[in-house]
């Protein structure tokens with residue numbers, strides 16, 4: 001397959017490479033959070049007050065629907081340090097994770113950021129002679145608390161939330177095994193194969209593969225490290241040895257490993273060791289985790305061809321390593337681009353990569369793009 005690749009295609013990669021170098025900064029560990037500042041009424045769950053009264057306890061109703069505040073230091077979730085997700089107690093909308101929680105000593109559960117995607121809306125609250133920013137669930141309009149700009153972490157924010165407004169759901173430690181079961185079921189089909197690729201920021205790589213015809217499933221996660229069930233936060237430190245990866249499951253009758261790898265080398269820079277743009281660290285290394293001898297050979301062939309054609313000015317440092325384990329990342333990392341298109345990060349960094357991919361692989365895009 002590799003020997004039939006046409007040179008015009010390689011030239012396109014070369015020409016677009018400069019462009020991509022300009023846009024590869026991912027800033028994943030620092031700048032990805034944004035605060036939803038929507039004030040429009042975009043609630044999607046509308047219930048009568050009678051219905052809310054029936055659903056909620058009197059205490060919850062007072063806080064969530066009448067903008068009440070629970071007494072400081074009385075909330076059930078104030079000291080909770082378990083891993084998991086904090087949801088809106090009225091509608092189940094996922095708002096925060098344990099990684100965002102910190103001890104603010106203010107008497108209410110506090111978070112330094114929210115799960116991205118406009119799940120929280122804000123309004124100016126001038127009650128009690130103060131000017132504060134109220135936070136509400138964007139889905140059902142229920143009152144959560146307030147957000148202040150005096151947070152001690154890099155975000156500078158402190159989301160001060162009533163325990164009564166939240167429902168805590170403990171993390172599911174079976175995520176890894178579930179994912180492997182799904183993958184194994186899929187690969188039982190002779191026409192379906194899976195490859196695991198690290199090309200820097202997985203949000204970017206995932207968004208691109210979702211558009212490629214023949215791709216059945218793309219998951220963002222971590223591979224190649226020493227720690228079981230790593231969290232995103234742990235991987236970001238670089239200490240676990242994991243790379244941010246996407247796991248691509250595809251139909252071999254519609255696409256091929258050759259094409260999957262062409263896309264891979266089009267949307268990331270394989271010549272910078274342990275780095276993609278502004279993202280530095282082994283977690284951003286360029287790596288292909290192969291599952292069998294065929295995948296290993298094909299990966300080496302593609303790299304050799306790119307080197308031979310001098311597509312890149314510098315040597316390719318992409319690691320070709322045996323696949324061991326894949327740990328799927330937290331839910332809010334999946335479909336990140338699709339769910340957060342309005343964010344500056346997505347506009348500036350991911351969008352150009354997706355557009356570049358759409359340009360080079362124009363005829364290979366899924367006909368129905370409703371999933372993106």
Ligand SMILES: [Zn+2]
Nearest residue numbers: 088091137140
């Ligand atoms: Zn809600």
